[in-house]
Amino acid sequence: MAIKLDMNKAYDRMEWDFLEACLEAYGFNGKWIHRIMKCVKGASYRFKINGEMSTKIFVETPRHFEDEHLGLSPETITHAIFHCPWTRPVWFASQLQINHDSNNFQCFGDWILLMEDSLKNQADFHAMGLRIIALTTWAIWKERSECIFQGRPPNPCATVAKLSSSILEDYEGSIQVQDQASNAIRGQQSNRRSHWIAPPQGRVKINVDAAFNKTTCRGAVAAICRDETGAQLMSHSRGIHAPSPLVAEAIAIREALTLILNLGLDHAQVESDNKEIISLIKNGKSRWEISLILQDIHSLRSGAGGVNFIWTPREGNSHAHDLAQSKARSLIFVN
Incomplete structure (x- = not known):
């Protein structure tokens, strides 16, 4: 005799009190919840052995x-x-x-x-x-x-x-x-999100942006990595302390280079909507406010093969912008 039972369902995976608590949290009517839970808790099984039906077997909560x-x-x-x-x-x-x-x-x-x-x-x-x-x-x-x-x-x-x-x-x-x-x-x-330009075939592009609160000198940086098809490979965001928006934008670019090295990416593109920083990096110039961060950027760039820096309008950087803003708001909430 062979018996095959497929009981690896919700009864094995979820405590019924958890299910009921979720329904209550979502605001379902109490009578409706009661009826649903009767269906969940009232399940029973019977076995037919040699033509005889067994008594009911009720399932208990895990x-x-x-x-x-x-x-x-x-x-x-x-x-x-x-x-x-x-x-x-x-x-x-x-x-x-x-x-x-x-x-x-x-x-x-x-x-x-x-x-x-x-x-x-x-x-x-x-x-x-x-x-x-x-x-x-x-x-x-x-x-x-x-x-x-x-x-x-x-x-x-x-x-x-x-x-x-x-x-x-x-x-x-x-x-x-x-x-x-x-x-x-x-x-x-709306064509708000139609301006992102894909990188060449076989390369990846990391869009970066920063959100900054002048009152608290706190903010967030974000990076989104995508391939030539537009498929997202990863995203990253974290909170920062910075004295100015320019410093925050520079930290975002440094964060992207750190990700490139950690992930072992070759010939990546780093795209930002801050024209001033992109120009400083490309021309090898500096500015006292971000001079140390620019040194880090050039040092990291030398260790990451073939990184290109690109400026894009805000419309082409909207995903990274939104992620940075979201992270900054969450930090305000936590603290």
Whole structure:
């Protein structure tokens, strides 16, 4: 006799309390949630053996997973998302750079409410911040699930890389929706993002930009690497301290060269919308305000084969500009 059972579904992967908490967080009607949870928790099975039907067997919610990498631990929401040691660097490396203290809240729902209250003070970043939290939570949950069911250790670095791409895609999607809405109101099609020029075949282009707050002398730099087809190979952003916008733009270009060396890219193009810095680099000139950074740039350039520096109008650098602005807003929120 052979029995084949395919039960590796949602019942094995998600705690039902987590599902119910998510439905409540999204604001579904309580009666509807109750009916859905009855369907989830009320599943049963019967077996027919030698023509006789067995009694009903009810499925119980998963209690724990035993894994050589994660150990034996309750599969609660708080544990899966916060208590696992590998999740902390993921949260910190996300766009929000959250360094959370699990003792400040009792459960995942309490933490979401705390974050919601914090985001209310950042009206221009509220929606984006919530989406980043959702994407980060999903990335952690998916990685944990794959770790358990594929028998491999969790990989925080890979999770952060996937998360970075997801956040950028989400942000670009929201920008496109806003552009389409604006176009409908104006009755014309926007060409805001149609000016990026692809690099020659076999080469990559890194667009860089900086966002700067003159009041706080804080900001962010961003870099987006794409190939000749326009496909994004990677993106990077981080917060900085700088005395002026020019210094911030110079740091962004230095960041791009560091990425080129770390990734081992040959004959890359670095594109910026700051005409003054591109001119200084090309002509080998300097300016006292950024003289030390320019020295770093020339030193890094000598170690990276065949790097070209290109100026582009703001329209051709909109993706890097948006990423830098988003990172700068998130830093304002965190602090």
